[in-house]
Amino acid sequence: MTKYDQGLEQNEANYEALTPISFLERSATLYPDYPATQHGEESRSWSEVHCRCIQVASALSKRGIETGDTVATMLPNIPEMLELHFAVPMSGAVLNAINTRLDAATIAFILDHAEAKVLFTDREFCQVVLEAVAQLDRELLVVDVDDPLFQDGELIGSLDYETLIAEGDEDFIAVRPADEWDAISLNYTSGTTGDPKGVVYHHRGAYLNAANNALTWEMGMHPRYLWTLPMFHCNGWCFPWTLAAVAGVTVCLRHVRDEAVFETFLKNDVTHFCGAPVVLNT
Template identity: 65%
Template structure:
């Protein structure tokens, strides 16, 4: 029989009855229809149902459409984690346009670059960022319609736009028909990388990936019915790791948080029975170090998802001792946020808390909707042995990998060389298939020909009871080439010396790995809580 003869391809074509392009727009449509009276968003004393939220999203899409914004256009937003930011994740794609959520910590020059590079037509901004936004629009050289979110719970800043967000919604129709993607490969959002080595790169997401990672979040985190999610993670960061769409799919509630402060987090958890939140390890460490009076009174289960930097086992253990259940995930802007998860095994519950924390500090295995994951030689792409010792680069491929970098074909080709996405992160592969990051390729310290993992040294530092934050980078050394240099923020009110810290490290690891230099003070951080090691590397060179 001919290989081309396939009875399953005869008169069985795709049509409107049996096929629809995957898009997270469908999540809000369903939830608004099935659970119209459930609370969708909470901000201060303002609560809106899913029916109300859906209507506002349609009005946003309609208003944009009436202004000539549609397929192939960019709508940027620079705002805190407010309901309007949540709505933009649906309303902007419903118009056919692409949402570009901008890092709120960027300066005017960087924002101006993003607006120009993304060819932004509309900018939704908020009073807290009015000075930066106004300057950035001028620097972009573009004619941009600026819309102001006028948050009644915030004082300061000014309105810089042509109209407020609510006035703009009044221009739209609540019976607008959402624009669905003609192809699920169509762009849905644009996210810029941090740009620590030059101009940021524009990472393009498609509707299919956004849909699948939203579902992947629900499955890997066992989110269940009607989760209450607190926005400790910035919505600009990989579109809040795709959680606006996850919350809609699960029929949950989105609780706003403007600033990440321990007292606000604990208060909102208690007030609204929050049962899910995300944060970098540095956020978890802040909560661990909060006053015991803030922690009292939480009598329900709370799930925490952490990523952004390899979390020290001691930080995870501290959260677990608070009664919070920690799930460790890993990913990059280029992989829609979490695409690797430290999936838990019931038999691991028999281990002591220290062993469990060490297992949870591993990055894990591919997320439910990710296709493939490996640790391999960066040159040959040959997988490394699963021995927990051999270091290679992490590679991924599948539906949870970006379309590519906007207007940057050479960098896109480089990132996808060999049919895999090259992460730039170095890891080992354990016998059970779990990966564990050892460093970014640029963060490995090579001292006297020996490779030292900065993460390994940081893990020891975080075990010291008087250390709040720690980061280790290479310091140039005439004799050794490089030596580990530790930057440390002590716990508030604690007295600790550099000599004491070095001695502690030497007692807990091989002497050549221990820091030769310790610098005390505040550590520079990104808006997502990541320590900016590139700034620390510069400082170490100047020492």
């Protein structure tokens, strides 16, 4: 033991578990009126996004979701997908963002293996989700996100996202991880042999990777990021959390199509996007 081991023990005054939840709280406090999401003509500020996340977390808690439970999504790159990257862990649960290109059998396997208790989905994936849920031998709460920019397909859930938000309390206190190594998300492999393999991210890793994105990309404050990368892909390389760290704008894009990409670029003054070869060749 040295002198540096005495009187310097970890306590509430000198230590807090790293979690990207803190990025959202900071942006909502320092930049409440700055835009956080842009989807078509609809924009929401960081204070609005924070409030919605609090209410979703509260509503999930009221419905019995507890620390360590799994909440899954089958969603495109829309504002609600960004919100769930915060709302789910703010309830203490673990986010499982499922690859929307998978078949019903694979989705069913993931839902079962992850022991998901809630699934957020979208009209576009109604058929494959119905087929997947039918293969489960237990109840699953399905919540529809009704995107006004995509009205093909059916609403198949027992309630919709906005109704769930209305169930939540605005003064709910977000659940913080007891340990920064607590799980924040669960992702699965795809395109490999055998069944999908689950990979767990912890709060510490998500926080550090999100911060590293901002540093290595030299994003600065208030970038305008176009979502060409699926948010289900490794949690969008942690950029949902990065954008909260730098109070940036999530510019949503449901489908990567050449005309839509160029139009969105020009209309929204996009500064950053992930340019995988398949995107650049579009």
